[in-house]
Amino acid sequence: MNQPKYLAIKDDIKNKIVSNVYTLDSKIPSEMDLRDEYNVSRHTIRQAISELVKEGYLIKIHGSGTYVSDGHSKKSSKKMKTIGVVTTYLSDYIFPSIIRGIEKELSRHQYSLMLASTQNNVESERENLEKMLEHEVDGLIIEPTKSNLLNPNLNYYLDILEEEIPLLMLHASYEELDTPFITMDDEGAGRIATNHLLDLGHEKIAIITKSDDSQGKKRLKGYIEALHTAGMSYENDHVIFFDTENRHEIPKKINDLVNSDNPPTGIICYNDQIAISAIQQIQSLGLKIPGDISIVSHDDSFLSTSFPGVALTTIEHPKEEMGKRAAQWIINSIENPEFNRKPIVFPSELIIRNSTKSLNKTEKVVE
CATH class of the missing domain: 3.40.50.2300 (Response regulator)
Structure with missing residues (x-):
């Protein structure tokens, strides 16, 4: 049975890295140049590069290119996996409780947490996505930025999906992307x-x-x-x-x-x-x-x-429970290849206190 083209290209590039044709920290040829060199589609080149990124031989720096990395040697000794968490805010309102739920569950499973916030700003979102990808996080929990508007950072999310990094969206999702989410109804x-x-x-x-x-x-x-x-x-x-x-x-x-x-x-x-x-x-x-x-x-x-x-x-x-469930989802996505990555939707329930009054003559306001 013939080996798929992308695996043959992957092996060839890996050999060039091991033999120092492509030296550590050097930039490899662009996808377009590699496409011409191997006479294959750009998609095939991307598959090969994606595999080498996963194995730690290459690292992609957005807006710059793809570089030779020594991550393959580091990955074998890496004991703790890291989950990147990006929320709109960190220190106020309901966010500390959500993050506490995530952190507790990750810690229980010996995962570390890399935390960032966007202030609901798309430029900040872009910067944080770049940092997460450069850090080579093992999974991502992300609250979308201005999720009701067209987002200029969709290319980063497409790269995340292409590299098969487990991704869970928090509170909302981008309509343009088919990504699992954990939200309220x-x-x-x-x-x-x-x-x-x-x-x-x-x-x-x-x-x-x-x-x-x-x-x-x-x-x-x-x-x-x-x-x-x-x-x-x-x-x-x-x-x-x-x-x-x-x-x-x-x-x-x-x-x-x-x-x-x-x-x-x-x-x-x-x-x-x-x-x-x-x-x-x-x-x-x-x-x-x-x-x-x-x-x-x-x-x-x-x-x-x-x-x-x-x-x-x-x-x-649900705050802390939502954070806990999000962490469980991302851990299962990493550790269990058969895990069903379906969305999670919490039902909405009303807590009645005294800020509402009945206008019906037979009803009384809650004390």
């Missing part, structure tokens, strides 16, 4: 939050949602579906959009909404941070929560019970 969360207010007799329900992350789009979809099922109309002036760069404008938008000719009796907030900002703005106008306006939030963070007199009704987020 955000569409379901939008429905549940809206239905809660509908069940309490609210007919004028607003939503504050994020336009540059897909979680915001999915929650908006759930909101629209719940209104439609209840026979309610979607009103443009009851939807406040924000993104990473203009979230500071939210208080003014809330002020305009509450003082409009069509004020809501209930508001669904993208997360607990936005909910607290909304409460502060509404109270500054002399209105009460939930007496005048009910608030439903997402994430059940520490903020949900931190505001004096108002405990948020909010969609629960």
Whole structure:
């Protein structure tokens, strides 16, 4: 049986490395030059190079080229595998709990953690992806940056997939890529939050949602579906959009909404941070929560019970459990070739506290 072309090319390049035709740290010919040299397709060359990268004979530096590495000798003595974790933020809100869940599970299996954050900035995402690839991490858990927008870094993700590095997306995924993910049921969360207010007799329900992350789009979809099922109309002036760069404008938008000719009796907030900002703005106008306006939030963070007199009704987020499950998924992907790399979706559940009020005469607000 004939050897596949890419394996023959791989062996030939490896021999050139071992015999110092290609010396340590030197740049090998480009994929196009190798294609012409071996008279094969570029895909075949990429297969050969990918195998040599896996074995540690080569290292790819994005934007520069492919270089000879001594990683093959290091890999044999490497005891601990490293998982790269890239989240939008690290030290605030729900992220420490998620990272703690990842770290505990990785440590339990003698894996190390390489951590980075993007601040939801695509340039920072690119830099962190380059660092992770240069470090030759064994797997990646990545929270997408501005997942609702076209991403300029898709080529890095395609390289990750081509090199068969296990990859799990956190909270969302890029529609352009077929990558496994671990998320909340955000569409379901939008429905549940809206239905809660509908069940309490609210007919004028607003939503504050994020336009540059897909979680915001999915929650908006759930909101629209719940209104439609209840026979309610979607009103443009009851939807406040924000993104990473203009979230500071939210208080003014809330002020305009509450003082409009069509004020809501209930508001669904993208997360607990936005909910607290909304409460502060509404109270500054002399209105009460939930007496005048009910608030439903997402994430059940520490903020949900931190505001004096108002405990948020909010969609629960599994936080540490999500981190643990993400780590288990990536470990299984590395250690078990038969592992089914299917997505994980946590069901949405509502925690009812005292930030929502019934407008039905027979109902009372939760104390």
